[in-house]
Amino acid sequence: xxxxxxxxxxxxxxxxxxxxxxxxxxxxxxxxxxxxxxxxxxxxxxxxxxxxxxxxxxxxxxxxxxxxxxxxxxxxxxxxxxxxxxxxxxxxxxxxxxxxxxxxxxxxxxxxxxxxxxxxxxxxxxxxxxxxxxxxxxxxxxxxxxxxxxxxxxxxxxxxxxxxxxxxxxxxxxxxxxxxxxxxxxxxxxxxxxxxxxxxxxxxxxxxxxxxxxxxxxxxxxxxxxxxxxxxxxxxxxxxxx
Amino acid sequence: xxxxxxxxxxxxxxxxxxxxxxxxxxxxxxxxxxxxxxxxxxxxxxxxxxxxxxxxxxxxxxxxxxxx
Numbered sequence: 001x002x003x004x005x006x007x008x009x010x011x012x013x014x015x016x017x018x019x020x021x022x023x024x025x026x027x028x029x030x031x032x033x034x035x036x037x038x039x040x041x042x043x044x045x046x047x048x049x050x051x052x053x054x055x056x057x058x059x060x061x062x063x064x065x066x067x068x069x070x071x072x073x074x075x076x077x078x079x080x081x082x083x084x085x086x087x088x089x090x091x092x093x094x095x096x097x098x099x100x101x102x103x104x105x106x107x108x109x110x111x112x113x114x115x116x117x118x119x120x121x122x123x124x125x126x127x128x129x130x131x132x133x134x135x136x137x138x139x140x141x142x143x144x145x146x147x148x149x150x151x152x153x154x155x156x157x158x159x160x161x162x163x164x165x166x167x168x169x170x171x172x173x174x175x176x177x178x179x180x181x182x183x184x185x186x187x188x189x190x191x192x193x194x195x196x197x198x199x200x201x202x203x204x205x206x207x208x209x210x211x212x213x214x215x216x217x218x219x220x221x222x223x224x225x226x227x228x229x230x231x232x233x234x235x236x237x238x239x240x241x242x
Numbered sequence: 243x244x245x246x247x248x249x250x251x252x253x254x255x256x257x258x259x260x261x262x263x264x265x266x267x268x269x270x271x272x273x274x275x276x277x278x279x280x281x282x283x284x285x286x287x288x289x290x291x292x293x294x295x296x297x298x299x300x301x302x303x304x305x306x307x308x309x310x
Contacts, residue, residue: 003244004297004307015302019279020256024301180262180295213256220301221261 020220069100
């Protein structure tokens with residue numbers, strides 16, 4: 001009996017991500033959920049600009065590429081024209097919390113029936129590690145070589161807490177993929193986010209605390225431990241609206 | 243009997259399975275794969291309990307866990 005095998009929704013292709021990057025784990029969780037809920041034929045994913053820009057090469061479902069930050073707007077269009085499809089966006093922190101903040105907030109405020117998967121790794125991964133809106137105070141990046149300083153660069157944006165104040169969204173949660181237990185919990189929460197859209201026609205956002213070992217300058221396991229020990233102090237894991 | 247099957251070509255040698263395996267069964271192999279990484283291998287397959295922790299944390303979905 002196979003205890004664990006590669007989901008069929010993942011194409012037979014090697015990920016382009018750096019060794020130890022947790023994008024692969026989240027891709028796998030999404031693929032498993034789509035397979036488990038048997039919605040492969042009616043799911044449409046919207047890709048971001050960022051490291052996950054090539055997600056359409058890995059997930060064997062209908063996918064649409066959006067311009068930088070506009071994934072929720074594109075997804076809104078798809079969902080309104082094809083309301084029986086399950087539409088999700090997969091966005092990073094540069095895409096969702098910087099250039100795409102307007103689309104993110106207004107899509108949430110309208111309560112569009114979408115599932116938004118937000119990968120927060122506190123840095124701009126694809127462009128080699130500049131400061132992101134979610135970079136922690138004191139965290140060293142290419143553009144904050146002495147650590148992020150609140151007086152100069154401001155404070156990290158807490159997307160979940162902010163969106164939870166709106167009336168539109170039905171489900172807002174933050175999970176982590178920094179340990180085995182966290183990954184199992186992330187799967188449960190992501191499944192619930194898809195269920196909200198399918199059964200309740202409601203907006204759901206799941207923020208996933210993810211690693212970027214290359215740009216954090218850490219070994220993959222140390223990066224995972226850093227999520228669990230340091231990052232969760234600024235970005236506590238939990239369900240903010242349900 | 244439990245067993246894990248490692249896809250050598252997918253593995254990037256990130257060592258997450260090495261550090262997460264509750265029985266410390268993984269180690270790096272000494273042969274490169276075609277992407278230029280040293281993939282992991284199992285030291286003692288008999289010891290494997292098939293808990294699939296390695297497969298769950300593998301970011302490249304390179305591990306299949308089997309329980310016979």
